[in-house]
């Protein structure tokens with residue numbers, strides 16, 4: 688069995704790339720992916736009405752400015768440490784509303800890894816917005832809508848991505864799930880498998896909604912889809928968050944892990 692040795696989901700809008708990669712090295716992680724939100728780039732942010740964005744944190748003017756961060760790593764290479772592999776990536780929002788605009792922006796460059804996430808429902812609501820808590824009907828509708836959007840994302844070729852991130856993030860706002868929830872997840876995992884994508888075991892979700900992440904792991908085992916681990920760190924202390932629990936799920940369910948390409 689291949690154990691997880693990479694953290695494929697990290698941000699650099701609050702702390703710089705050196706502190707994030709240093710933290711990963713200290714924790715024995717062999718490969719780290721930096722995957723900034725496309726909504727942290729000034730151009731698509733000003734043109735596209737993203738419903739879920741960070742209200743603060745660093746904004747990048749261009750891909751050149753972003754990619755420049757990675758060159759700092761070469762300058763700073765520390766002789767005492769075995770070099771950690773750093774992959775250049777993005778976390779790309781999927782919505783049918785702005786699919787094309789996002790695609791033409793992201794595809795200007797070749798990336799080492801791309802993550803796709805659904806941050807907003809069809810009606811534009813942020814998936815983490817907790818205003819419908821406790822309403823069983825709207826909970827069922829929200830989960831059906833969310834998982835349908837995730838399936839559309841998996842089937843879409845708008846960007847050449849590897850991983851669907853935080854696939855149960857809606858649990859943050861909508862902890863009541865439909866009766867057939869596990870079947871919905873098995874179906875999602877099957878679509879993921881069919882399209883050659885991995886589902887993410889997300890460190891932030893592991894910390895807050897572990898039972899939901901375990902249900903994703905079980906669905907992946909049933910559908911034989913691959914998983915990817917990403918801490919979703921926004922600070923050095925969060926790099927590798929949830930890694931041990933993700934490893935325990937990989938062992939328990941005998942999951943296959945996205946290979947490091």
Ligand SMILES: [Zn+2]
Nearest residue numbers: 778804852853
């Ligand atoms: Zn996200």
Ligand SMILES: [Zn+2]
Nearest residue numbers: 696698778919
């Ligand atoms: Zn993220």
